[in-house]
Amino acid sequence: MKKGRYVLxxxxxxxxxxxxxxxxxxxILHLTPGDPVRIMLGPYATPENIAILRAQYGLxxxxxxxxxxxxxxxxxxxxxxxxxxxxxxxxxxxDRIGITVLLTLSGLFISVTLGSILGILAALKQNSWLDxxxxxxxxxxxxxxxxxxxxxxxxxxxxxxxxxPIAGLTGFVSLILPALTIGLQEEAWxxxxxxxxxLGVLNxxxxxxxxxxxxxxxxxxxxxxxxxVMVPMITMLALRLPWVIAGSVVVEVVFAWGGMGSLLVNxxxxxxxxxxQGVLLIIALSVVAANLFADLVYSLVDPRIRVExxxx
Amino acid sequence: xKRIICLVLMLGLVFGFSGLVMAQTxxxxxxxxxxxxxxxxxxxxTETGFVLGSICDPLVTLDEEGEFIADDSVVESFSVDETGSxxxxxxxxxxxxxxxxxxxxxxxxxxxxxxxxEELGSPHHRYYTGIESLExxxxxxxxxxxxxxxxxxxxxxxxxxxxxxxxxxxxxxxEGYERNPIGSGPFKFVEHSPGNRIVLEKFDDYWGxxxxxxxxxxxxxxxxxxxxxxxxxxAVDFMPEMPAEEFMDLQDRGAPGLSFETxxxxxxxxxxxxxxxxxxxxxxxxxQAVAYAIDINELIALTRGDMAIPARGxxxxxxxxxxxxxxxxxxxxxxxxxLLAEAGYPDGFKTAIYAPAGYRERVQEAQQIQQQLAQxxxxxxxxTLEWGTYLDxxxxxxxxxFRERWSAGVPEPIGFVESWHSESSWNPIFxxxxxxxxxxxxxxxxxxxDSQKRxxxxxxxxxIAMDDVADYPLYWPLIGEAFNEDxxxxxxxxxxxxxxxxxxxxxxxx
Numbered sequence: 001m002k003k004g005r006y007v008l009x010x011x012x013x014x015x016x017x018x019x020x021x022x023x024x025x026x027x028i029l030h031l032t033p034g035d036p037v038r039i040m041l042g043p044y045a046t047p048e049n050i051a052i053l054r055a056q057y058g059l060x061x062x063x064x065x066x067x068x069x070x071x072x073x074x075x076x077x078x079x080x081x082x083x084x085x086x087x088x089x090x091x092x093x094x095d096r097i098g099i100t101v102l103l104t105l106s107g108l109f110i111s112v113t114l115g116s117i118l119g120i121l122a123a124l125k126q127n128s129w130l131d132x133x134x135x136x137x138x139x140x141x142x143x144x145x146x147x148x149x150x151x152x153x154x155x156x157x158x159x160x161x162x163x164x165p166i167a168g169l170t171g172f173v174s175l176i177l178p179a180l181t182i183g184l185q186e187e188a189w190x191x192x193x194x195x196x197x198x199l200g201v202l203n204x205x206x207x208x209x210x211x212x213x214x215x216x217x218x219x220x221x222x223x224x225x226x227x228x229v230m231v232p233m234i235t236m237l238a239l240r241l242p243w244v245i246a247g248s249v250v251v252e253v254v255f256a257w258g259g260m261g262s263l264l265v266n267x268x269x270x271x272x273x274x275x276x277q278g279v280l281l282i283i284a285l286s287v288v289a290a291n292l293f294a295d296l297v298y299s300l301v302d303p304r305i306r307v308e309x310x311x312x
Numbered sequence: 313x314k315r316i317i318c319l320v321l322m323l324g325l326v327f328g329f330s331g332l333v334m335a336q337t338x339x340x341x342x343x344x345x346x347x348x349x350x351x352x353x354x355x356x357x358t359e360t361g362f363v364l365g366s367i368c369d370p371l372v373t374l375d376e377e378g379e380f381i382a383d384d385s386v387v388e389s390f391s392v393d394e395t396g397s398x399x400x401x402x403x404x405x406x407x408x409x410x411x412x413x414x415x416x417x418x419x420x421x422x423x424x425x426x427x428x429x430e431e432l433g434s435p436h437h438r439y440y441t442g443i444e445s446l447e448x449x450x451x452x453x454x455x456x457x458x459x460x461x462x463x464x465x466x467x468x469x470x471x472x473x474x475x476x477x478x479x480x481x482x483x484x485x486x487e488g489y490e491r492n493p494i495g496s497g498p499f500k501f502v503e504h505s506p507g508n509r510i511v512l513e514k515f516d517d518y519w520g521x522x523x524x525x526x527x528x529x530x531x532x533x534x535x536x537x538x539x540x541x542x543x544x545x546x547a548v549d550f551m552p553e554m555p556a557e558e559f560m561d562l563q564d565r566g567a568p569g570l571s572f573e574t575x576x577x578x579x580x581x582x583x584x585x586x587x588x589x590x591x592x593x594x595x596x597x598x599x600q601a602v603a604y605a606i607d608i609n610e611l612i613a614l615t616r617g618d619m620a621i622p623a624r625g626x627x628x629x630x631x632x633x634x635x636x637x638x639x640x641x642x643x644x645x646x647x648x649x650x651l652l653a654e655a656g657y658p659d660g661f662k663t664a665i666y667a668p669a670g671y672r673e674r675v676q677e678a679q680q681i682q683q684q685l686a687q688x689x690x691x692x693x694x695x696t697l698e699w700g701t702y703l704d705x706x707x708x709x710x711x712x713x714f715r716e717r718w719s720a721g722v723p724e725p726i727g728f729v730e731s732w733h734s735e736s737s738w739n740p741i742f743x744x745x746x747x748x749x750x751x752x753x754x755x756x757x758x759x760x761x762d763s764q765k766r767x768x769x770x771x772x773x774x775x776i777a778m779d780d781v782a783d784y785p786l787y788w789p790l791i792g793e794a795f796n797e798d799x800x801x802x803x804x805x806x807x808x809x810x811x812x813x814x815x816x817x818x819x820x821x822x
Contacts, residue, residue, distance in 0.1 A: 092506070168533075
């Protein structure tokens with residue numbers, strides 16, 4: 001019951017955040033020069049042609065009116081119609097969101113798994129060559145620009161070795177390189193805190209006690225130590241989600257996966273306002289949701305953390 | 313036991329299908345931009361035209377010399393009256409759309425009306441405003457009557473090569489058509505998987521040259537280097553409009569498995585000037601100085617290697633209206649400085665040259681021109697703007713100089729020169745230009761039915777405009793196409809009038 005109220009409270013608090021995001025994107029989009037109708041009609045257009053279409057899309061209205069109309073429609077679940085694609089925005093997004101979710105989740109999966117394993121190994125073998133190697137590789141991947149890493153991967157495994165087809169999303173094999181690109185780039189964000197937290201926990205008295213009891217080292221690490229580092233890792237996961245989504249925009253374009261990233265890029269270039277606003281709204285909502293989710297999971301992982309208003 | 317049989321059958325199917333794929337009856341085409349909407353009336357990106365070109369049949373076609381012909385088109389014959397204001401089309405009988413409906417003159421008339429409908433918002437709408445009436449004679453003859461003679465009508469207003477099914481569109485609406493476009497062309501639409509691909513398959517009941525390729529798969533590669541790698545690995549077989557630099561790289565290192573062809577496009581690259589009164593470039597001597605200072609050969613060597621021809625006038629040299637006597641302003645820095653001094657700028661002045669950011673060679677060339685102009689004292693800042701912003705800024709006269717590219721409709725070269733007319737809606741977009749002689753010549757061209765005489769007028773027109781430096785043409789690009797070496801593409805398609813991408817039904821695997 002208490003938890004339900006907490007969730008509700010949090011949800012209510014997200015409303016101003018989401019409205020703020022939409023307002024800022026709306027302003028940035030509309031204050032940037034460039035007109036969707038002129039882009040659509042190209043240099044061929046006459047001023048009359050442009051005026052007619054602008055009226056058709058409601059772009060001749062004053063900006064506050066446009067924004068409030070849009071907000072009102074969103075409240076009713078209507079994301080509007082794309083200028084460039086002439087399709088409902090919801091349809092454009094639902095056609096492509098699966099690909100982006102797949103890429104984001106598989107990239108996150110790789111980064112968390114790989115980051116955790118390497119972080120734990122580095123902590124267990126502190127100051128050994130293995131520790132230094134883990135640090136080095138994490139710094140290596142995080143220092144390379146994502147689009148460049150993606151092109152290099154394609155060049156080596158696609159063009160030279162011919163292990164993967166260069167034809168967009170064609171099956172499981174085609175998922176490996178894009179997921180790996182994101183995974184390796186993000187891995188450092190999980191490996192470093194994992195190592196630091198693990199080192200702290202391993203020096204705690206209860207670990208020594210467990211070891212003294214005769215529990216096997218592996219079990220100590222998994223059962224006692226790992227559970228205690230979950231909270232900072234979950235925080236990190238929620239914090240990194242927007243970055244992973246941003247990274248997948250670039251990776252999608254290089255690997256010719258038509259997900260939300262390519263949709264967003266094309267729509268920004270075409271000043272397709274309804275689509276850009278719709279996509280950004282979805283991304284903002286997913287980030288807010290991830291943070292809420294992380295907060296709720298804390299209490300599951302660490303019984304000491306209780307939701308607001310719970311029993312101390 | 314049953315399960316095993318099932319499994320064996322399924323495996324057989326799987327291998328059977330992969331066997332089909334191995335037999336190479338499918339052709340993969342790399343597009344850099346995903347077509348936004350498959351609407352023949354309103355599309356703006358050339359990529360959509362590539363896809364629809366295989367689905368729909370054209371009204372009339374061109375031979376490799378640029379003469380209008382009826383082959384491969386929906387008309388059996390067509391004629392123009394002696395004044396150039398009545399165009400009569402006799403439609404071929406027995407053509408069917410992919411849904412089985414017969415194609416008649418009603419469909420042609422419907423397509424004309426769609427372009428004329430201002431509400432639909434075709435970027436080509438302006439080419440159809442001169443139509444006074446569309447007159448039917450039975451089900452297979454249509455006469456288009458223009459309010460005044462216009463010899464360029466067939467070039468600009470032949471329905472963008474797409475004759476559309478009237479009944480189908482009236483039934484499903486435009487949005488329905490964009491989801492499932494049909495035409496009478498050699499390939500029919502199968503699916504558009506958003507962000508991924510568009511698939512077309514051979515139309516077995518096609519009335520004309522039936523395709524030998526069974527399937528076309530258009531794949532989208534927003535990143536150019538990925539597209540090139542896809543071509544090299546055989547994930548796709550053809551990439552229309554490959555940039556010159558990538559083409560030369562593939563050709564120079566003899567990329568295995570690829571064939572190479574080049575042809576001259578109906579396109580020119582130029583510098584436009586804002587010639588409004590408050591601009592330094594309103595003075596013809598300043599424009600001439602710029603022309604004398606720019607070394608075109610240096611620009612071409614920088615960005616296109618040997619994939620371009622230095623321009624002289626605007627109409628490409630393979631066209632009979634090419635003006636070989638127009639002033640091309642060979643590099644002469646002394647003369648340039650002299651002209652600047654005469655115009656009142658002995659020490660030059662500060663200005664800016666604009667280029668759209670997404671177009672690598674235009675930006676590089678703008679930077680090169682910046683250096684060349686510095687030699688005569690003109691300090692030009694290079695401003696790169698993203699495409700949407702660039703269109704706005706240049707159209708509103710805020711860019712003193714800008715690096716333009718222009719593709720004209722074939723075969724009548726009017727597209728290159730019509731913006732020089734003081735009443736053209738393009739005139740202000742390209743910085744305004746007014747010369748009564750030019751206006752008179754353009755008016756005369758529109759009414760001169762005899763083509764030889766018309767080419768003469770075009771030449772005279774270009775000579776005048778080049779003396780004025782209305783714009784400064786830089787070069788005509790050659791387009792290089794790298795494609796799967798097993799693919800046979802007939803020679804007569806490699807030209808600006810026909811182009812391979814619009815005739816995939818003539819392609820085959822060797």
